[in-house]
Amino acid sequence: MDFYLDTFLNLPNATVECCQKLEEYVCLHLKLLNGGINCPYCQCYTEEIHQDRPILVRDLSICGQVVYLKIPRRQFECTNCGRYTTEPLDFVENKRLHTKRYEKYVYQRVATSSIQEACRQEGLKYDEVKAMFDGVSK
Template sequence: MWINFDQLLDLPNVTVVNYQKIAQTIFLKLALLNETIECPNCHETLGRINQTEYNLVRDLSILGNRVYLKVPRRQFHCQKCQKYISERLSFMRLRQPQTIRYESIIYERVKNWALLNQGMNGNCASYPKVSLSLVFKNTTKEDSYLKSATPKSELEHLDCSKAITV
């Protein structure tokens, strides 16, 4: 059976170059299609890669299997402003172990869990507040850079009384 992982992933400027399936987990090695980036400081076009490191990142499941992406994180050096620039990717934040869309799914599940518990119990005084920072570890300064990120600030500490009004 032929599976086009590029279409299944539906991530911008990315192609799957290799995959491996171990038990119920699929590992996809990605390559980035864009060859240049723009320096955020001086707006110079950068095409020479200083270094590339691969990060293992959790993504949405495919065909009932957990998916981990081996994402190349490229660093460029700007000759004009003499700074090292890490490439920003629209589908993930720097130093985060999951994609934004996977994070959004977890966020929705936590929100629905709180609503379900409110409906069953009728009162949520006995339930502790669910801290979304426990789910997402730390938010980073890239939140402002990535416009498509889930608005976590609305429900940073989700308790039933707040969740019922959402």
């Protein structure tokens, strides 16, 4: 846990376990602090993890360095109803690979220039930027 990085990132229920500097980007490995979730089907609390598959999520750059967050995507099994559900994250939309704040940042860049310019500056594909722009604008 790095108190300063945790404070700087300001992500709910997450802490930075380690920071890794790679050639093209910085990767912050996160640990989720909550032990379980309420089942969306029966509302019972469960801590029974069925599987954990980490994902890389793009976040805002820090000091000119591209930043990715390595986040555990935990799927829980409800001990009450037996159903499975993936833990929702407050800072990432479901099935997205960018933080909400990064998507808002890209939206603002497109609003002041163009999708093509945002693609060039951020190193993203046109479809990615268009999906972010459409998602934030809704």
